[in-house]
Amino acid sequence: MTTLADPVPGGRPGEVERAGALAGELSARGVHGVVLSYVDTAGVGRVKTVPTARLEQAVAWGVGMSPVFDTFLANDHIVTTDVLGSPDGDLRLHPDLDRLVALAGQPGWAWAPVDRITQDGTRHPGCSRTVLRRIVADAxxxxxxxxxxxxxxxxxxxxxxxxxxxxxxxxxxxxxxxxxxxxxxxxxxxxxxxxxxxxxxxxxxxxxxxxxxxxxxxxxxxxxxxxxxxxxxxxxxxxxxxxxxxxxxxxxxxxxxxxxxxxxxxxxxxxxxxxxxxxxxxxxxxxxxxxxxxxxxxxxxxxxxxxxxxxxxxxxxxxxxxxxxxxxxxxxxxxxxxxxxxxxxxxxxxxxxxxxxxxxxxxxxxxxxxxxxxxxxxxxxxxxxxxxxxxxxxxxxxxxxxxxxxxxxxxxxxxxxxxxxxxxxxxxxxxxxxxxxxxxxxxxxxxxxxxxxxxxxxxxxxxxxxx
Incomplete structure (x- = not known):
């Protein structure tokens, strides 16, 4: 099952401790980094990565990513809307620990999908994973x-x-x-x-x-x-x-x-x-x-x-x-x-x-x-x-x-x-x-x-x- 609650700054109760335990287990298995994965509006998979030792920090406070990626094209050119596509602002990528997995095809790496929230801790309206989770919860x-x-x-x-x-x-x-x-x-x-x-x-x-x-x-x-x-x-x-x-x-x-x-x-x-x-x-x-x-x-x-x-x-x-x-x-x-x-x-x-x-x-x-x-x-x-x-x-x-x-x-x-x-x-x-x-x-x-x-x-x- 997938985590259904939105991420929050500082982590949900017990989540940071869980991330620390998982990081220790992954390190013991020779996993050195975690791929933080999301898919942009064009359908292209985008990532940031962190060392395994930084997983706790990523779960608690997220990892920065510009909202400009919501209007990237497949060729990496950028278009704009009234809200998105400018160089301004920042988002936080929060990994879903329920979906975290060591990658058998990429030894030394683990993988987790992310939800993106604003710096103020609210849902980012351009995050497609968050939108799907909301549609499922509403249904x-x-x-x-x-x-x-x-x-x-x-x-x-x-x-x-x-x-x-x-x-x-x-x-x-x-x-x-x-x-x-x-x-x-x-x-x-x-x-x-x-x-x-x-x-x-x-x-x-x-x-x-x-x-x-x-x-x-x-x-x-x-x-x-x-x-x-x-x-x-x-x-x-x-x-x-x-x-x-x-x-x-x-x-x-x-x-x-x-x-x-x-x-x-x-x-x-x-x-x-x-x-x-x-x-x-x-x-x-x-x-x-x-x-x-x-x-x-x-x-x-x-x-x-x-x-x-x-x-x-x-x-x-x-x-x-x-x-x-x-x-x-x-x-x-x-x-x-x-x-x-x-x-x-x-x-x-x-x-x-x-x-x-x-x-x-x-x-x-x-x-x-x-x-x-x-x-x-x-x-x-x-x-x-x-x-x-x-x-x-x-x-x-x-x-x-x-x-x-x-x-x-x-x-x-x-x-x-x-x-x-x-x-x-x-x-x-x-x-x-x-x-x-x-x-x-x-x-x-x-x-x-x-x-x-x-x-x-x-x-x-x-x-x-x-x-």
Whole structure:
């Protein structure tokens, strides 16, 4: 579980003492430094690090970081809003000790996600992790709901010896092929061992479709912990790869053509320990609230795309008939639908049933991602929203008149269109708050401007090694 309370200057009761004990344990294991990790508005992982002996101080008083990072672009240029983007001010990074872990893939280092608070000790309105924690807490208090989430991770494995900036697949075997598993056997075996040592339960790891592509699926957790885990697993994938002479990319489009890297989200709503997506009287065992939750997400997918696919490179991936889910459609086990209902195996559905959101890539900040998805679903519950007619097969094959009648329409085909939809969506903006919502819009516009005039291959190259 994740710490649900906000950090406070001086530390919560007993927290500093706990940090001291943990620091001693880590030092005894040869851990010399702690990575303090967060994800910025553009979806880039940012860090500060402290010696292990300074963990107590970091927990008590935080570590300084400028709020300007809330408006960094993926290329490290800075945009501004009415509140953010100036050189003024300071924040404090407070590590969450419940998520602290020694990094098996980076001997000598530990890792912890942080919440960011102001110098006065109040919540920083631009901290996406804090916002997600608040959304989850509000849902529990106001609706009696809890959530379980998992984010699939696809990545492309290249040779670190490739010419600078280029991607050369590290394995040439066919999609899902045994050849790939054999050729990168030592790498993936060490990756599994590292995940196990870090307490990450891996459900499966396998070669995927695109050249050099793999996927890992991990166990579901509460949303904040699931977002933390997504960041941790990606750090581990990258670190272990470098030990094997490999380089990895989580970019949605490593090259301009072909299938890119996705980051599908699995999400389920629970009340009093009962999964609302199983055992109900609605379609495929959904309860009324589960259907309304799914309908709320489906209704807001055009605006959500500014969060789920926040990079211009993501729109090279979001193409019909490539299992990216680019139409506002839902279906049972329908991999071309944007919203896929996963019932699970007979006998285990009360644990496994969930909704999968497919038009998602790993440029997305996972805290913003889960926060906005939950906010959209909660709005669906508040409106008692109902799912439209189910779509089977490929929505791209529907005749235009039938697609219109069903409400099946193409999701935004550019980041600019997604930003326009996001700016107009009061539910999502209210969920994030005005400071963070404005930062999202400004950073997305900055990314659009940064690649203006570039062809698809140059767009892919611009983001190839960012994520």
């Amino acid at each position: 529990a208090r106001e609706h009696g709901l809890a959530f379980r989430a998992g984010i699939e991770i696809e990545w492309s494995v290249g040779l670190d010896s490739a010419p600078a900036g280029e991607f050369v697949p590290a394995t040439t075997g066919p999609a899902y092929g045994a050849t790939r598993q054999v050729e990168l056997s030592a790498y993936t075996a060490e990756l599994l061992a590292a995940c196990a040592a870090q307490g990450v339960d891996v459900e499966q790891i396998h070669p995927e479709y695109a050249p050099g592509q793999f996927e890992i699926s991990v166990g579901a957790l509460d949303p904040v912990a699931a977002a933390d885990r997504s960041v941790l697993v990606r750090q581990t994938i990258r670190a272990v790869a470098l030990r094997h002479g490999l380089r990895v990319s989580f970019s949605p489009a490593v090259t301009a053509e072909g299938v890119g890297n996705g980051g599908h989200v699995h999400l389920s709503a629970w009340r009093d320990g009962v999964n609302l997506h199983a055992g109900g009287a609605r379609r495929y065992g959904m309860t009324a609230d589960a259907e309304a939750f799914a309908a709320g997400i489906l209704d807001r997918l055009p605006a959500l795309t500014a969060v789920t696919a926040p990079s211009p490179a993501g729109y090279l991936r979001l193409k019909p008939s490539q299992w990216a889910g680019v139409f506002t459609a839902w279906g049972l086990e329908t991999r071309e639908a944007a919203l896929r209902l996963v019932r699970g195996t007979a006998g285990a559905r009360e644990r496994q049933a969930n909704v999968e959101v497919k038009p998602v890539d790993l440029a997305a900040n996972p805290y913003l991602l889960l926060g906005t998805l939950i906010a959209a679903g909660l709005d669906g519950i508040a409106r008692a929203a109902v799912l439209p007619e189910e779509t089977t097969g490929d929505p791209a094959a529907l005749p235009a008149a039938e697609a219109r009648a069903r409400g099946v329409r193409r999701l935004p085909t550019s980041l600019a269109d997604a930003v326009t939809a996001f700016r107009a969506d009061e539910v999502l903006r209210d969920a994030l708050g005005p400071v963070l919502a404005d930062a999202v819009a400004a950073v997305r516009q900055g990314e659009i401007d940064a690649v203006a005039g570039l062809d698809d291959e140059r767009v892919a190259a611009a983001y190839r090694w960012v994520y």
